[in-house]
Amino acid sequence: MLNIHSIANKFRFSYFIFALLLCSAFVSIFLYAESRIERELVKARLLQQLEMSQEKHGDQPIYTADPGIKIYRYDYAPVSLQASANDTVQETDVTLNKSTVNKGTEQKRTHLHFFAYEQGDQAYILTYIEGVEIVMSHYPVLEIFENLEDIFADTLKVAVILSLLIAAIFSHLSSKQIIKPLLDLKQAVESDHKNLTELTHLPSEVGVLARAIDEKNQKLEQYLEREQLFTGDVSHELRTPLTIIMGASEVLASQLPTDSHLTEFTNRIGDTAHETSETITALLLLSRAPEKLDAPQTSINSIVLAEVQRLTYLLRYKTVTCQVIAEQEYSAYVRPELLKMALGNLIKNAFQYTDDGEVIITIDDEKIMVTDTGLGIPEAMMPLLYERFERLTHDYQDEGKGTALSPKHDINHKVEGSGLGLSIVQRIMSHMGWQLTHQANHSGGSTFSIYYK
Template sequence: MRDSTSIANKLRCSYFIFAVLLCAAFVSIFVAAEIKVERALVESRLLQQLQLSQAQYGLQDIYVAEPGIKIYRFDVAPAALQKEVTTTVQEKPVMAEGHETSLHFFTYQQKQQRYILTYLQDTNLSPENYPVLAIFEYFEDIFDKALLAAIVLSLLVAILFSYLSSKQIIKPLLDLKSAVESDHQNLTQLTHLPSEVGVLARAIADKNHELAYYLKREQLFTGDVSHELRTPLTIIMGASEVLAAQLPSDSRLLTFADRINTTAKETSEIISALLLLSRAPEKLDAPLTSISTIANAEVERLSYLLRHKSVTCQVSATQDYTAYVRPELLKMALGNLIKNAFQYTDEGQVTVIIDADKIAVSDTGLGIPSEMVSVLYERFTRLEHSTTASSLNPNDSQHLTDETNSMGMGLGLSIVQRIMTHLDWRLTHEANSDGGSTFIIHYNSQPPAETNPIGQLH
C-alpha cells in the first residue's frame, strides 16, 4: 500500500486535483455558454412565431405552432406559469407523452398586451421547422461527447504526467537518501549541486562531521576515564584485600574492608558498562545471559537498602529465562530499577517477575506523580524521599552513609532508558492500583542477526 504522506504521492495527487479542477472549470464554462445560446435561440424562435401567428390569425388568446410551441395571453395562461414566468427564458423538466423533456418559457410585453411564450423541447426536432435550433441541438450533442472524451483524456494525461514528473522531482531526494544510507560515501557528490538538494546535502554533511567529532570525543573520554580509573580501583581492591587479611577475624573493621572491596568492584563493573554504552550496538557481542541470576545478584547486592525497613523482596520466575545481552548492561539496568524500588518503598513488598518476554519490577512505594510521567526518563529528574539523613540514627554510621548515597542525582532511569535504546529493548511504566509503580523491561530473547566477536575493553 502506497504511503499517502510521501512527497511523490502528494505531487501526483496535486496534479490530478489540478486536472479535475481545470476540467470542472471548462465544463462549467461550456455548460453556461450552451445554456445561454440555447435560450437566445429559443427566445428568437418564439418571438418570430408570435409575429407570424399574429399576422396569420390576428389577435387571439392562445397560439399553437409546431413543433411544441404554445403562446398564451398572460391572463389566460395556466396559473402555475403566471407565478413562475419572468422576462428571462427559463427551463424546467416536465413529463410529456410518457417521457421526460424540458419546457422553455418566458414573458414578453407587446405594446399593451403581455404574453407567455412556451416551447416544449422535442427530441425529434426537424430542421425544416427551425433549422438553426435543430443544427444547434445536433452540434450540442457532438460537443457533449467531445467534451466528455476531452475530460477523460485530460485526466489520463494528468495521471501519466504526474507520475513521470514526480519521479523526476523526487529523484534528487532519493539520491540524497541513498547517499546518507551508504555511510555518506556518496554524499560529497551531491554537495556541489546548486539546487535545494545540494543545500540539504551540504547541511547534512556538516552535521555529520559535527556528530562524528562529538561522538569521537565521547568515546575517547569514556576510554580515557575507564583506563585511568581502573588502575586506582585495582589498587583499592588489592589494598582492601590485604587489609582484610591482616585484621583479626573478630574485628569490626572487616565489614568496612569488605565494603571497600565490594564498592571498588561495583565501580569497575559500572565503568565497563558505560564503556559498552559508548560503542555502537552492532560492534558488541551478545552472550547468552541468565536473567534470574542477574536479578538475584542485584537483589542481594542492594539488600542493605532494606536493612531498616519493613519491606520484603521476591524474585519470581517459573524457569531460568535467558537473553542475548552483555551481563554488564543488564546488571546496570536491573540494578537501577531495583535500587529505585528499594529506595522509595518504606513498607510493603518489592517483586521482580521474569517471564519469556519481559522483566517487571514492582513496588508498593511512593509511586510516580502524574506531572512527572512526561519527564520520567530525563536526566536529573528524581522524587523527593521523605526519609532524610537527619531522621536516621546518628550512631549507625554504615546505614547513614548508604542511605545518603542511595538518594542519587536522578540519573538512574535515564541510564536505564539509554541501555534499552542501545539494546533495542523497551522500557514502560505502569502505576499500581494500590500505590507504587511497576517498571517493565520488554526484552528480546532471540539471538541477534549478527554477533560480532568479543571486543576488548580498554
C-alpha cells in the same frame, strides 16, 4: 494501500484535482454558452413565427404553428405561464403524449421554452416544445443547433475523460522526477558513509537540505568522536588507580589476622573498587553501537542473587525482607555488565526507598519484576520518571493523600545519589532493545518490570 501522506501521492492528487476543476470550469462555460445560444435562437424563431402568423391570420388570441410552436395573447395564456413568464426565455419540464403504431399512446418527457413579449399595447407569451421537428424552410439554424447539441455534449464528455487520464499519467511521471532528488537524499542519509557531497552542489531546495544535513552530520560526528575519546580517556585514567586500590586491598587483607575486625573494611574496599571497574566497563559498552556488541548467554538468576547479596547492607537497620522468586534458571543473550547495572539500580532503589514491608524480585520466561512496598512514586513525578538528576523529595506531592511529603518523612528517605539510576536503566533498555515499565501498587510502593523477550 495508497499512502495519502506520501509527497508523491499528494502531488498526484493535487494535480488530478486541478485538472478536474479545470474540466469543470470548461464544462460550465460550455453549458452556459449552449444555454444562451439556444435561448437566443428560440427567441428569434418565435418572434419570427409571431410576425408570420400575424401576417397570415391577422389578430388572433392564439396562434398555433407546427411543429411545437404556440403563441398566446397574454390574457389567453395558461395561468401558470402568466405567473412566471418574463422577457427572458425560460425552460420547464413537460410530458407529451405521443401516438405510436403498435403501442398506442406513449409519454415523453421534454422541455417547454417560453417568454413574454410586448408588441405595442399588446402582450404575448410565446412557447416552443423542444424535440419537435422544425420546418427547415422556416428556421433551419435552430434545427441544426439541436442536432449538433448532442454531438457537442458527447465530444465534451470524451474530452473531459481524456483530460483527466492525461493528467493522471502526467502527474505520475512528473512526480517521479520531482521526488527522485528526495529519494536520493534519503538513500544518502541512510547509507553508512552518509556521503552527501553529490547532492550538496544542487541549486534546488534539495541541495539546501542536503547541505544542512551534511553540516549537522559533521557536527554529530565531531560530538560522538569527542564523547568516545572522553569515555576512553576517563576509563583509562580510572582503571589504573582502581587496579592499585584492588591490589592494595588484597595485600592488606592477606597481612591481617584471620579474626581481625579490619578484614570487613578491606573486603569492602576491594569489592567497591571491583564494582566501580565493572561500572566503567558497562558505561564503555553503552558508548558503542548495539550491533557491534557481542551478547553471550547470561544467567539472569545468578546476576539477581549477586546484586541482592551485594546490596543487602541497605536493609541492615530496616524491617524489610527480600525474596527472589524463580521457578527455574532463566537466561538471556545480553552483556552481563549491562544487565548487572540495570538490575543493580532497580534493586538498590527498592532497598533504599522501602522502610517496612518486603521487596520481591520475580523472574519468568519474559520479564523481571522488582516489587517493593516502599514510598512509591507520586503522580506529579511520573513525567520526569526517567529524566536525569530527578530524585524524590518532599517537593513532590504524595499520590495517595494529595499533600506534600513532610520534611521528617523526607529525611527518613533521604539517600545518597544523583538521580541518574532510572535514567541509566532506561538507557540500557533502549540500548538492548528491551522494555522498562512502571506500575504503582495498590498497597503502596512500585513495580518495575524489565521485558527481555
